Every structure is written in C-alpha cells, then in structure tokens.
Amino acid sequence: MHLPRNRPPRVLGQTVDAVRRWPVESQQRSRRNAMIASTALAQRRAELDDVEEFLADLGRVRVPEVAAQAAHG
Template sequence: MAPPTGSLLSPEESSRMQSEAPRTPPSAATPRLTVLTTTRSVSGSAWQALSSRLPGSVLTSVQRWAVDSQRSACRNAMVAGTALAVRRAEREEVEEFLAARVPAPATEQSRLDALAGHEPQPSDGPGRAQADPGGHPGHTAHG
C-alpha cells in the first residue's frame, strides 16, 4: 500500500523508521510479571521467599496497603459526612428564614370565603351543609 499523498515523512525517513522498529513482539521481550496473591493465602516460607525477591519499598507498600486503604476510606467518609451535615444545616436555615417571612398558604375554604366576601363561621366546615329551619337537607343556612 502506497503512503498517502502529502506525507510528512520523506521516503528515506519512512524506510529508516521501519528498519529501526523492533523485530520481536513486545510480549516475547518482556519478562512475565509475578502474580501476587493475598498475604493471608501464602504460607510463611513462601512469603519469606517472595519477600526476599521484592524490593523493600514494594514490600512495605504491600504490607501497609490494607491499613492505608482503610484510613483513606474512613477519611473520605468523614469528609462526605461533614459536607452533608453542612448542606443540611444551610438548608434548614434557609427554610426557617423563608417560613418566618412567607405567609402560610391559605386553605381552600378560606379562599372561598374571601371570594364570597364574608368571614368563615364556626359551623361552616369544608363539605358540611346545614339544613334550613324547615328541615330540608341540602340547603345551606346562609344562602
């Protein structure tokens, strides 16, 4: 396949780069990594043999990982809990401020009474109809 027209590399540079490319696949040149298991599943002698081959910094990191991980998780949980508590306190403060300045919503019956232009009477209740003096149900006393 021919290189695309307008290539940034000259043909000499392209052939030089191809000749410098590694001839072996990376997996053949790279040594296989040792598979580490958890320290609890390794017997004492196997752990000693493994630890003698590991650099000191890696060994220390492996031994301290569980403790460091748990400390980080606890710290993260405390930071998140503190942030939630601060937000909750701010929200409650805003709700108290608004409750003190915004009147409570009126009930449906008080709205109807205001539209009718009279004050609610103690016998008037939502959904209650009083019988007229003649005893006919369904007629209200005030009209």
C-alpha cells in the first residue's frame, strides 16, 4: 500500500488536530471552572454577609433588652 507523499495518514492528521486544539480547549475549561468557582464564592460571601447582618441586628435588639431587665430587676 502506497500513501501519497503530500498527505499524512488520516489518523496522524486527527492526532495533530487534537494536539493543536488542546491548548485552546484546556484554556476554555479552565476559564469555565474559574467562573463557576467565582460564582460559588460570591454566593457564599453574600450568605455570610446576610448571617453577619442578622447576628448584628439580633445583638442590637438584645443589648437594650438585657439592660432594661438588669435595671428593673
């Protein structure tokens, strides 16, 4: 079997194409993973802010109540 000299075998061509695509596809996957992680972190920060705000509000309400109870008894 003789292959034409100017054309690489099909398998070799597919391998070369895969190697050429790899850096681009790898970068795209990395970017996607970073965006997912960033979104998850932003959601956690928002939840943490909500919890901190709730606890701060709860603390502000209780301090006067405790002071009033201590004053009366």
